[in-house]
Amino acid sequence: MKALFSPRFNQLALPGALLALIVLTVLAAPLLPLADPVKQMVNQRLAAPSPGHLLGQDEYGRDVLSRIIWGGRVSLTVSFLAAFCAGVIGTLLGLVGGYFRGIVELMSVRLAEVILCFPPMLLALLVVTLLGPGAVTLVLVLTILFTPAYARVAYAETLSARTLDYVTAQTALGATSSRVLFRTVLPNIAPPLLVQFSLTVAAAMMLESGLSFLGLGVVPPSPSWGLMIRAARSVMEQAPLLLLWPCLALAGTVLLLNVFCDRLRDVLDPRGAAVGVIPAFLRKSRAAALPQATTEPAPGLVRIDNLTLSLKTPAGPIKVVRNVSFGIAPGETVALVGESGSGKTLTALAVMGLLPPVITPVDGSIRFTRRDGTVSDLLQLPEADMRRLRGNDLSIVFQDPSSSLNPVHRCGKQVAEAILAHGGGSARKARDRVVELFRRVGLPDPARRANAFPHELSGGQKQRVMIAAAVANTPRLLIADEPTTALDVTVQAQILDLLAELKSGAETSGMGLLFVTHNLAVVRQIADRVVVMYAGEIVEEGPVGEVFAHPRHPYTAALLASAPESEAEELAAIPGTVPSPAALPPGCHFAPRCALSTQACATAHPDAVEVGPGRTARCIRPMEVA
Numbered sequence: 001m002k003a004l005f006s007p008r009f010n011q012l013a014l015p016g017a018l019l020a021l022i023v024l025t026v027l028a029a030p031l032l033p034l035a036d037p038v039k040q041m042v043n044q045r046l047a048a049p050s051p052g053h054l055l056g057q058d059e060y061g062r063d064v065l066s067r068i069i070w071g072g073r074v075s076l077t078v079s080f081l082a083a084f085c086a087g088v089i090g091t092l093l094g095l096v097g098g099y100f101r102g103i104v105e106l107m108s109v110r111l112a113e114v115i116l117c118f119p120p121m122l123l124a125l126l127v128v129t130l131l132g133p134g135a136v137t138l139v140l141v142l143t144i145l146f147t148p149a150y151a152r153v154a155y156a157e158t159l160s161a162r163t164l165d166y167v168t169a170q171t172a173l174g175a176t177s178s179r180v181l182f183r184t185v186l187p188n189i190a191p192p193l194l195v196q197f198s199l200t201v202a203a204a205m206m207l208e209s210g211l212s213f214l215g216l217g218v219v220p221p222s223p224s225w226g227l228m229i230r231a232a233r234s235v236m237e238q239a240p241l242l243l244l245w246p247c248l249a250l251a252g253t254v255l256l257l258n259v260f261c262d263r264l265r266d267v268l269d270p271r272g273a274a275v276g277v278i279p280a281f282l283r284k285s286r287a288a289a290l291p292q293a294t295t296e297p298a299p300g301l302v303r304i305d306n307l308t309l310s311l312k313t314p315a316g317p318i319k320v321v322r323n324v325s326f327g328i329a330p331g332e333t334v335a336l337v338g339e340s341g342s343g344k345t346l347t348a349l350a351v352m353g354l355l356p357p358v359i360t361p362v363d364g365s366i367r368f369t370r371r372d373g374t375v376s377d378l379l380q381l382p383e384a385d386m387r388r389l390r391g392n393d394l395s396i397v398f399q400d401p402s403s404s405l406n407p408v409h410r411c412g413k414q415v416a417e418a419i420l421a422h423g424g425g426s427a428r429k430a431r432d433r434v435v436e437l438f439r440r441v442g443l444p445d446p447a448r449r450a451n452a453f454p455h456e457l458s459g460g461q462k463q464r465v466m467i468a469a470a471v472a473n474t475p476r477l478l479i480a481d482e483p484t485t486a487l488d489v490t491v492q493a494q495i496l497d498l499l500a501e502l503k504s505g506a507e508t509s510g511m512g513l514l515f516v517t518h519n520l521a522v523v524r525q526i527a528d529r530v531v532v533m534y535a536g537e538i539v540e541e542g543p544v545g546e547v548f549a550h551p552r553h554p555y556t557a558a559l560l561a562s563a564p565e566s567e568a569e570e571l572a573a574i575p576g577t578v579p580s581p582a583a584l585p586p587g588c589h590f591a592p593r594c595a596l597s598t599q600a601c602a603t604a605h606p607d608a609v610e611v612g613p614g615r616t617a618r619c620i621r622p623m624e625v626a
């Protein structure tokens with residue numbers, strides 16, 4: 001039977017199973033044939049392991065195995081309970097603070113943060129002095145200590161979630177604040193909170209043991225791993241194994257929890273692959289709903305047909321990209337232009353298989369011709385195959401180089417990793433290749449730059465590093481998503497020159513370039529063909545020279561008029577704004593902003609029509625466009 005879950009889910013299997021085994025064992029402690037954990041047999045104190053006592057007996061002759069299992073029960077119960085209580089309280093504080101801001105933020109998140117000013121041990125001592133030691137006190141102390149961490153995570157996530165279109169749309173529809181908070185925002189911020197939960201359980205276990213070790217936690221003779229370590233310390237010279245067992249149990253469980261958290265974060269990370277959070281059986285059904293891959297070769301390098309992307313919202317799915325079709329030939333540069341929110345980035349991310357989890361392809365195909373000449377529909381490829389293609393046949397350069405580079409690793413190392421990830425030979429060879437690549441992308445003193453950290457480079461230099469990483473494995477298709485927007489004007493020109501130069505270089509000749517931008521001057525400079533998008537669909541497509549000279553869609557004409565070539569020309573702003581994908585006007589979506597619109601435009605949605613060789617426009621009066 002094929003794996004039920006995607007490879008990312010499979011990563012969770014081993015640590016998840018081992019953790020489940022530990023939890024089940026400690027939960028089943030009363031049912032297991034274990035010796036009484038508090039029954040003393042002083043005449044057998046410090047006895048070595050025997051068939052009756054597999055891990056030996058402690059300083060009072062109590063069975064060590066039984067105490068480890070019963071102690072784990074206490075440690076895990078306290079840690080899970082504390083993590084849960086802190087999670088509920090912290091999430092509530094962060095949610096309301098991030099959503100309502102102002103005085104509510106001050107009274108919730110900021111107040112919770114006051115706890116961070118107290119050293120944890122001091123706070124624990126204070127509470128224990130007030131309430132006396134015991135498991136309940138421990139839960140209380142740990143809950144107080146871990147609440148601010150949840151509040152901060154929930155607060156930060158709520159701040160970014162509250163600005164999303166679908167949250168605004170819910171508010172505009174008159175939904176109550178509690179409904180928006182619990183039905184819309186909370187499910188979207190759940191992944192990082194779940195990860196925080198697992199991290200908190202691990203941290204709580206360490207603290208619980210530490211506090212019990214200091215006599216501030218579980219009260220003897222009840223077993224706890226911290227108490228066992230404390231007791232074993234005084235007899236470690238006679239019976240060193242007594243110290244080993246609780247230390248192994250504690251370190252092993254915490255390590256397992258950390259590995260589990262790490263993998264869980266990979267699975268739930270929204271910046272991860274689009275299909276990462278979807279079990280394979282669900283992806284299969286989605287793939288089955290899509291047209292099957294054809295065996296006919298894709299025209300050119302990549303051919304996108306009828307790509308339709310849907311955004312999940314509480315009010316139902318919204319198609320944010322609809323029936324997008326265009327192709328890129330080998331060596332060709334295609335510019336994807338349009339105002340903000342037109343669907344350019346989502347189209348590019350769909351090619352990379354990097355759509356955010358809330359967005360799914362519901363129709364269409366992206367046929368890509370691989371290096372060996374075979375054609376694959378990228379929408380149907382399993383995640384493992386997509387991962388092999390990314391950074392190899394397919395590469396992307398993002399807008400902001402500062403957030404794309406890991407600040408704690410040297411630039412050269414990051415590019416070398418991209419080479420080694422696709423079997424680029426030895427580490428030494430990869431290092432040499434990095435220096436060669438850095439020279440090629442025009443970084444001065446490449447060997448020194450390879451050793452530099454990102455903060456030691458300028459914005460333009462960082463973008464050159466990102467481009468070096470993207471072309472390191474000579475991709476067949478390079479996607480550049482507004483790669484110059486975050487840079488100043490002079491550096492922008494240099495980066496554009498670099499991309500053009502790379503395309504004409506011997507090594508990367510034949511590389512297709514998909515350039516996402518809203519800057520028409522850039523399109524004129526760099527692209528062969530232009531695809532104009534508006535409100536999630538293509539409104540015009542054709543060779544740059546012809547489209548710019550004779551636009552056949554009023555939107556293209558308006559875009560060109562709003563970005564005059566010379567200062568002598570008058571700048572004409574486009575009236576109105578791009579409609580929200582949730583409320584598209586009927587008929588032609590551009591009609592409410594169009595100077596040429598007629599009654600017919602407001603009723604029927606126009607099809608894309610041919611308006612010249614290799615040119616299409618989605619307008620019923622293409623020849624009347626000035």
Ligand SMILES: Nc1ncnc2c1ncn2[C@@H]1O[C@H](COP(=O)(O)OP(=O)(O)OP(=O)(O)O)[C@@H](O)[C@H]1O
Pocket residue numbers: 164165166311320338339340341342343344345346347356358518581
């Ligand atoms: N993660 C997301 N969650 C919800 N909606 C999203 C998400 N990403 C994109 N959208 C929506 O999909 C639509 C298309 O977005 P996209 O980012 O592709 O536009 P764009 O043309 O690239 O804009 P920009 O130039 O501002 O990047 C927009 O309405 C946007 O709000």
